[in-house]
Amino acid sequence: MKLELRGITKRFGALTANDHIDLVVQPGEIHALLGENGAGKSTLMNVLYGLYQADEGQILLDDVVQYFSGPGDAMLAGIGMVHQHFMLIPVFTVAENVMLGHESTTFGGRLNLAAARDKVRTISARFGFDVDPDALVGDLPVGIQQRVEIIKALSLDAQVLIFDEPTAVLTPQETDELMAIMRQLRDAGTAIVFITHKLREVREVADKITVIRLGAVVGEADPTATNEELATLMVGREVELTVFKAPAQPGAASFVVKDLTVLDAHGHRVVNNVSFEVHAGEILCIAGVQGNGQTELAEAIMGLEPHTQGIIELNGESLRGRSVRHILDEGVGYVPEDRSHDGLVGSFTIAENLMLDRANGAPFVKVGNLQLKYLSEFATETSEEFDIRSQGILSKASELSGGNQQKVVLARELSRKLTFFLAAQPTRGIDVGSIEFVHKRIVATRDAGVPVIVVSTELDEVTALADRIAVMYRGGIVGIVPGDTPRQVLGLMMAGEVPAEVVA
């Protein structure tokens, strides 16, 4: 089925998220939609999928204009979507998730689960998936959950399939498997829209590439285009893909983690017997696919995990089991991976956010009283130093762009005297300009002689920043390798394999 979008425009209040976008996807074609975070890709697809109504423009399937009042209409017309954040209900079984929305029933409205199970088995068999229809979705690993999403879309005979950032949660190997599936679907005549910001994947699998920036189409490209060409199109200017940094001058091993184990609330070992050390003046990157224990490791270091065993030491002093307050007071700086959830209070002003983790004493508090005058001076200076662009220090944090929000977090942490710095996913979801800024500040912190850990799922970021790399898989560290380790070795390690040349 041929998909055509004509002049799609979508506004949110005063903001135009999609500005007259045209797109044609032929049957049997994988069409990549490439753009930065926030370029408007997902908005466009939500319009196509009927979740939003376009303010202007038309959607055509096989040259017939479509009117979607909701996802139900889009699905009936043959459009399926594999969502970035899986649209699956964790407490339902696979079969229940697949049948939801178009349930077949027997006498008295009773669900026909047998039919749904059959459907899951048939589709699984066609693509070689190993999915148990009666398993609870919440118990399945993410890779399998994504297959359930695909089965869900295919169960309605989707002729147009949208994959929204499908590789974010996958290992490189799982990514390759997904691409094989996409090719198989394409060869069967499905029109595929593949949304991503990862250049490597686009070049590997796409038949055609459309690049969008700031809500508008800025160009088309062939899969033969170079990374630099694509990146320039996507960002709108020449991009420095590497970070300039001098060789590390490592000092003493001042931050030590030994035999650290973290249990979650259900008793799962989410971090399993992990040991490493970080030297002063060096960046250790913790690489790995999302959900392999990096988040919990970072939170355990910060005293945010209740069930931990083992040793965490900074300059010979134990941090494990101490309060977050104590750890911050020891001079640990922390950028949490989800800034709007854990890093900022959205309804607080920039100034208030800048003192958020120092609300306990001098210089911001004296005898229980907030020092508002000092705060305002401090905030004005710091905003300037960290290039936080806003209407002023009294703007609410939630009104800032992602990049500026991240600069607020960074400014708060780096304006203290640090003995150790831990940044988790420091550039997730922010624009390229801010990424460069954040990377420069992290390297500057290292050069000031502070031990630094950067947790990142983006291989590009890891290879750009790391002096050494620790790869995590299923809660453990697969190995610790030098910063210039080739990508394919890191990729294998991210899938849990220990290459022969790596000594853990």
Next chain:
Amino acid sequence: MSDNKATADSVETKIAPPSRWNVALNEILSGSIIISILSVVLALVVGAILIIVVDPKVATASGYFFARPLDTLGAMWNSAFGAYSSLFQGAIYNFQRPDFAAGIRPFTETLNFAAPLIVAGLGVAMAFRVGLFNIGGRGQMLIAAACAGYVGFAFDLPPVVHLVVAIAAGLAGGAVWGGIVGLLKARTGAHEVIVTIMLNYVAFYLISYMLRTPGLLQAPGSNNPKTAPINPNAVLPDLLGSSYNVNFGLILVIALTVLVWWILSRSSLGFQFRAVGENPNAARVAGIRVDRMYIYAMLISGGLVGMAGIIQVLGTVPSGFSSGIDAGIGFDAITVALLGRARPWGVFFAGLLFGAFKAGGFAMQAAEGIPIDIVLVVQSLIVLFIAAPPLVRALFRLPTPVGEPKPVSLRKPKLKAVAR
């Protein structure tokens, strides 16, 4: 969807900003003050309709509506006007009295009713700001009243000292009863709404038991579930002499309003409270001890709500109390806090308004035979309207401010052919 937020942030504005005059007008018309006033007006209108509907005189007149329609309209007007004018005269100023000193007495009644409402509202508001919903006002008031009352009638202490000790005991009681909620929330994650509702009943039965048990709260030699009168040394002194019904509690309430304002907007503790209330995750990551903040906030909240019970026992009815001493203030406090938008001075004026309703309501019941329950209807309607500004705006055809969430359309969007 997370991506949209980012989209909306990073895509530049392509529409010219509205003119300054427009913005100013919009802010006044759509701002919260006018919404609050309109909500009160709307609720009073609904109240008037109810009063008219149940008035037998209106019913009689409408029996011959087609013969003399003006009679019906007149009866309707008399009914509503009579009710609200007696409400006003019972709450603010009585024009039938010869001099100002007597005419202003209703306003002192209002102040008297408002004092416990304000302080209990402050307690609920304090919990709101840390993200907790304290529906446990009734229980906290009862326990505080019992503690203060017990000290008040069972001890024999010198003046001033006795009063201070009684108030301290009451504050401790309310704080403990509220603190239990904070403790359970902090330690086990128990939802405070459920716990406070349940603790209301536990407190009620506990006090009922103590009130009918000799040696605990029951007055010696009595069979009624009622305490002995409060020792005069522990009674809150009158503020304007014995001819007015307003006591020293009002001064305490004003002082507490200032204190709460200071805590919330000028102190480190309040900063941490607000951080926890707005985003507990970020607060925790920033080293703020969220569980302790819950406990502290509920201790303070319980103490403030308890103060309302103390004022009731030591000020309003010092002749001994029974299990109805809370007089519904614990629940009224929720509406007061909501109307005041959980801001200390907002709560103060909301409390004054509801105090006026109460004072006037009793006068209205006495003069016009309209049941005091109408006050509950008006109060709850005010809060409902205030909570849904879009509804009020729609009713008065006011513009929607920029950035305000629009009401959700429940139906499928109507299909419109969109052309280029």
Next chain:
Amino acid sequence: MSAPVVTPENSASMPVQPAASSNVIVREKEAIRSWKAPISFAVFAALATVLFWILGKDGTSNFRLSTDTDLIQINSVDLPALATGIVISLALILITALSFWLSLQKRPTPIWIVAIYGVLFMVGFLTWAGVGESILVPGLLLGALGLSIPLIFGAMGGIISERVGVVNVAIEGQLLAGAFVSALVASVTGSAYVGLVAAMAAGMLVSFVLATFSIKYLVDQVIVGVVLNVLVLGLTSFLYSSVLTQHSSELNSPPRFDFIPIPLLSEIPILGPVLFRQTIIVYLMYIIVAVVAYALVKTKWGLRLRSVGEHPQAADTVGINVYMTRFWNVSLAGAIAGIGGAYFTLGSVGSFQKDMTAGAGFIALAAVIFGRWDPIRALLAALLFGFATNLQSVLAIIGSPVPSEFMLMLPYIVTIIAVAGFVGKVRGPAASGKPYIKG
């Protein structure tokens, strides 16, 4: 930038591996011991030992198992108080030890052990409290059921509403509105059945307001619920004082439902007269509980309802209208709670009184939570609460050793203990209480 890790050729040939392949690092699970059950058991076992054994009284307690009118007569049972107390205390200590052992083994204490423990404790308590007295068991149960009926209807309304994602604190208001309107309409029309339908409409009306404000205007659901309770209380009290009291013979003397004994079933010993010599409202309750329990899990309606309460966005993406699903199911919940309100006026009391529900809606809410949002468990919780309340009045008659207020407190304390997590993990519907905003 370096080359891709794996070339397309070898990736296509790679078999799809199951998740737990033979990797070096295996994610292990370590059980966390929970001492909540054994500790709670120990507390009650100690209480039982002190009360029934050490402070135990000599004498016997008489349990009458059938009334004079029953077809099948069963002899009454005499239990020697002290001996029974000792036996039961020992049994409770034994179960406590078993529970400690299970916890040491990192295993949870199964629910049926908790149930046995509860029944044993109750028998022990009644034997101890009723020394020298006679307790009519069917009467005790009948009274308990009567007090439970509005709680059960309210709880079913609460479950439907919360499972679809709208917290229902307004059960009290729905009950009260149902009670008021059913009394008024039944009095005017002279038909209890019309009154019942009117009660459903009244409960639904309260739900409409709850749904409109919380779903359309995105007002905090708990706030709307709390305020609605005040509104309904004010409205019914106002109308009661100003209209009903003046015309109570025309407006507030509704006909009551007749008792309809079901042949055969009503002759079952002990339980027959309790369960099957009842009014239409009680039979309606059986049907509604059964239908809700079945349909929530097995039907399209239930699947969609739960999906909206767990993950509204996922439901939206498969074409389910989240707003309408919430709106109509909250309305349905109100209608069911409204029936519970009608029971007050048409089933038990016979006329409307000011604030006659007296907090039953909040106990129903407690039953919803204590029953973990499951219809059958909530039914049992409501029965337990009704039993505790009725036990209090029975004990008051035979001369209770426990102050009646403490019995009345029981449902509330039990609920606090439940939400504090001492009775297993309480997990509500994931999206309950959260307004859904598209996008």
